[in-house]
Amino acid sequence: MKSAICDRFGIEFPLFAFSHCRDVVAEVSKAGGFGVFGASRLPPEILEEELRWIDDHVQGKPYGVDVLIPNKLEDKDKSPPADALWARVPGQHKSFVADLLKKHDIDTSRVWDSGEGHNVGDYLRVSGAAKLLDVAFAHPIKLIVNALGVPPAIMFEGARRKGIAVGALTGAREHAIKHAEAGVDILVVAGGEAGGHCGDVSTMVLVPEVVRAVEGYKNISVLAAGGIATGRQMAAAMAMGAAGAWCGSVWLTTTEAETNPVVKEKMLAAGSRNTSRSRSRTGKYTRQLQSAWTDAWSAPGSPDPLPMPLQGMLAEPAMREVGRLAILGHRGAKELASYYVGQAVGLMDKEQTVRSVVYDFKADFAEAVERLSRTLED
16 A cells, blocks of 8 residues: 555554454554554563564564553552552442342352452553563564553653654544644544543544644654444545554454453344443443443442542452353353443454454455545546
């Protein structure tokens, strides 16, 4: 393709694939796109292991890393220890989740005993974030993306030394301008259709709004995200001014994905209305697959979800146990099982290899562009 962003990263097709699965990242890059490894909440030693594996299997193709690091790290270093934060979770909320699990025949006696849910993440602190970034920058990545606000100074400094592009996710025009003023190279503009953390403005509106807002800033490329699972959608986004597409949900039902098989089966059967934009997992709005879990939190009389990170400390250990039991065939756990996914789940109706998804994107994109070009013929 004749594309500045393809030239910039040395790729054939401007399809950027976000995934927590290293196999997906490597396969997308090898197929001509650009894989981005989601490193949120990983300790440095595990991130090192994952990136070393990608280096060994990506065949020299470019890839990137996505992290969650707050801009004001100095404030996070002064935050209370995890146990003190856990003590702030109201008994009402603990009882609500315990009762919900019991209603689905799940033993709650040890769900929160391991302390794993109490871990709010070293990446929220200066020392922890620096270690994570040091690992990422020690590998031949071409892009580092922050999914939690404006990238902090330590991210920019490390990336500039290595000649690595810096990106950021945004779900609102005003946030996009802050990113541009900070000096980001890539803006991932995610509409409300997106899986995971998302805003409430649709991709169709948000992309051109942001493109217009940042057109005065040099060397910024916009990637459209949110609800994109086909090449024709990608073509539509690029017609609105995006340089390419950033997709996450579409990889969750691929053969290589490490998605819980119960959840994967649910996704393949789901329609675009079978997702819920809910604060029930992290305390901030995330789009996730509708299940008995999301239904319970939106039912009359349910408690208001807690702010981040308290809601995650409460919910994640419970959902981890739900996922474990669902794989074992537990009926109640299957009803509760869910994961982050966008409204594009309605277009994900068959399991495919990652490579076939990329090729389908390319073919569908080309067909859409050709179809539109014919409308201009004499």
